[in-house]
Amino acid sequence: MTFDCHDIETMARFWTVALSYDLQEPPEGFSSWADFATNQGIPEELWRVALVDPAGKGPRLFFQPVPEGKKAKNRVHLDINVSQGGGSQWEGRRLALAHADRCVEAR
Template sequence: MAEVKQVQVTFDCASPRAVAAFWKEVLGYVDPPTPPGFETWEAFDATLPEERQGSAWACQDPTGVGPRLFFQRVPEAKAGKNRLHLDVRVGVGLTGDDRVSALEAEADRLEQLGARRVRLMRADGVNESCQVMQDVEGNEFCLD
């Protein structure tokens, strides 16, 4: 049997730290430990060449269960729909109006962090309801 591999989810973005701060709040993630010899990530970042300062940030599940998220600055703007997105599981086990209420409550919270609602996809007999959202840089994700 093949060995299970860990994965990291990487976001291309304009402002890595801002996008990471958003996702930390969404998921309850934290910054990774600072590199040895540095008190803060800011101190580490200041040692990089000027063109690399602020070019990357990461966050991780404090329990070690979820994947690490990595955010890297890229020069081009986002264009088109994401081919991969995160589903934030807030309605697990809920159906009907209870599920929609849970999705709406979380969407309200995330809008306060800078997210935008795109559309509510209502249950259709096959799939349960989900709320399509965008993060602070327009990356799509779903509240599921």
């Protein structure tokens, strides 16, 4: 899934927490994506971020920068079920609210 966004770092932090994803590892021989991009001559304003599901089941999320801000309603919404295994309705709600708090803190 590819996301066009103005602030890729904030979006990546949020979705890392929201989905329990990891930052995609850089290519072999590079300690970071910044090292890779610099080595390839990619200007910083064109750097991208990708997140992956550590279990290998979910889709890869790719964030690419765009200069313009958001102008319209989002067309895609991801439904995240974080209350599974919560037992009672109230425990599920507590789990969901705690997860929402972690996502807000990640911004």
